[in-house]
Amino acid sequence: MTRLLEFLAALVIVAILGVVAGVAMPSQGHVDRTVKVNKDVRQLYDVFANFRRFPEYSMLGQLDRHLKYQLSGPAYGQGAKTSWTSDDKSVGNGSLEVASLTPAFAQVGDEGKATIVWNLDNDWSGTDKKFTIDLERTGRQGKLTNVKMAYDVNYGWNLINRYSNLYIHGQPDNFIQFGLSNMQNMVASIPQGDYSKLYPEIVDTQPTPVLFISSQSPRNLTELDTALDDAVKQLEAAAKKLNVQVTGPRITFTTNYGDQNYTFDVALPINTTTLNLNGQSVELTAASRPKLDPAAASTSGSAAAPADDTTPGSKDKFNNVIVDDKVRAVLAFGGKALKAEWNGNPAGVPVVRIQEQQFAQTHGYKYDDFTNRIYDIQVKAPTTDAHGTVQGYDEQKFEVYLPLQGDVPEKTPEQEAGMKNPGLQDNPASSGTAGAPAASGTAAAPAAAGTAPTQQ
Structure with missing residues (x-):
């Protein structure tokens, strides 16, 4: 009995100490x-x-x-x-x-x-x-x-x-x-930079038939403008041969903006999704990732995309319709995209591209720049006066689009707050900002009358 009382007393003491410790x-x-x-x-x-x-x-x-x-x-x-x-x-x-x-x-x-x-x-x-x-x-x-x-x-x-x-x-x-x-x-994978002066918005884009040519140029505005103008001339000639109409300004799809060279596709929107090629009617569809060729994989030991058929009217591995040895056609755009505007010298457009990618990554917007590349449209081009002098080269306007995938919000925070894209006096970047192409030293001439405007 005595031992039981001692045990109970010990329990009470432990409990009291536990309570005291807990209170403390x-x-x-x-x-x-x-x-x-x-x-x-x-x-x-x-x-x-x-x-x-x-x-x-x-x-x-x-x-x-x-x-x-x-x-x-x-x-x-x-x-x-x-x-x-x-x-x-x-x-x-x-x-x-x-x-x-x-x-x-x-x-x-x-x-x-x-x-x-x-x-x-x-x-x-x-x-x-x-x-x-x-x-x-x-x-x-x-x-x-x-x-x-x-x-x-x-x-x-x-x-x-x-x-x-x-x-x-x-x-x-x-x-x-x-x-x-x-x-x-x-x-760590997000590009470094400050996009706080950029006010992008999420928009719905409509599927659009386009003709395009793949090209490249050194990161120099003069050479880039020349390459773009040459591509447009080829696209206009192809559109005339196909008997289709060009319906809007030139579009540039960025493939790789390297340290020295810029690789891109130049496109013109057209008025039809059906082309008559090689005696057949071909319907344009959206681009897709290349399908792997099991036969090529078994012989080479690794999966590979099938070789392209270069016959006009056939489709390449990206599902683009082959028009001729250089021109392709595809149904571009469609779906949600992050849109920003740039007003000023075209040297600032690459900065906006990077800022849009930064914005998408920090906000959790998914994108695939392999089959749905970032692109920009020049909506205001420079003009040439009666004396052949270029006017407004530093006052151009571009719309830059980053196609988005998956679950995308209806609006960006900037849209929710009613914030607008900056005007020319409030550029989020400038031609001297790191990442812009090297200045040409002279203002490049705009596209000739009747052609789509010059685009970065």
Whole structure:
């Protein structure tokens, strides 16, 4: 009996000590980690202001490969939400929601710092769980961003929850550390730069029949204009021979914008989707990835695309209709695209192309620049006066389109806010910006009357 009483007394003492210890423990938990990332602060702000790329850098997918995500709410900003479900008990079910962003996205580039708060709902102990992400531009030239991610939780007077603070360096800390490390690797593929002065919008494009020619030129405006004009002349001759009408300005599809040379396709829209070639009627369809040739794979040891049939009226490996030895035809565009405008010297167009790709990657918009390449249309060309002098070469206007794939929001944040593309006086880039082609030294002459306008 005495031993039983001693045992009970010991239990009471342990319980009292446990309660005292629990009361003495903090009612709140906090853990944070910091990394420096070689990206502009606006780019990282946009990555954290939506959850479209969250599965790529979250540690949750590494714990459960069968994890399922669901997006809800706005695509970007306050209210954007991601939820997940998992049969793995170490992951469980949960959700994150953007609770606040300071400042608004339009001011981040100028202020150089921001704070984003995510509310967390899962089975971790405690209430009022949240992640706070602080971003601040740093480095000698301001090209780095200091990223601090913190987790905060309220335990209140729940003593069991207070004891869980002893394990805050478990899953919460791992969530931050692995997430920041994975995020660093993910954003490394995003081109460096600042697109805060670019106001792109998501638009619906219509399938359009075009004739096109593949070409290339050194990154020099004079030589590029010559190559473009030569391509247009060939396309106009082909259109006349086919008895079809050109219906709009010239389009340039970018294949590769290299350090020294620019490879591209020049296209003219036409008024029909059916061409009469080699005595047959051929219907134009959209381009597609090449299909692999099993026979070629068995002999070479690797899969290869079948060789093209060069007969007019046949189709090449990309599903383009062959018109002659140089000209092809295809049904271009169709579907959602990210659109931006450039007003000014055509040397700035390549910068806008890069900025659109940056924007798409930070906002989680998917694109495939292999079969659905970025393209631009010159909607305002320079003119030539009676004395043959070029007027308005630095006041041209271009529309730049990046075709998008998969689940795409209806609008960009800039569209939602009613922001318009910049005018000539507010160019997001200039001819002296890195990435623009080398200046020719002289203004190139515009396309001759009756031809599609010169295009970058």
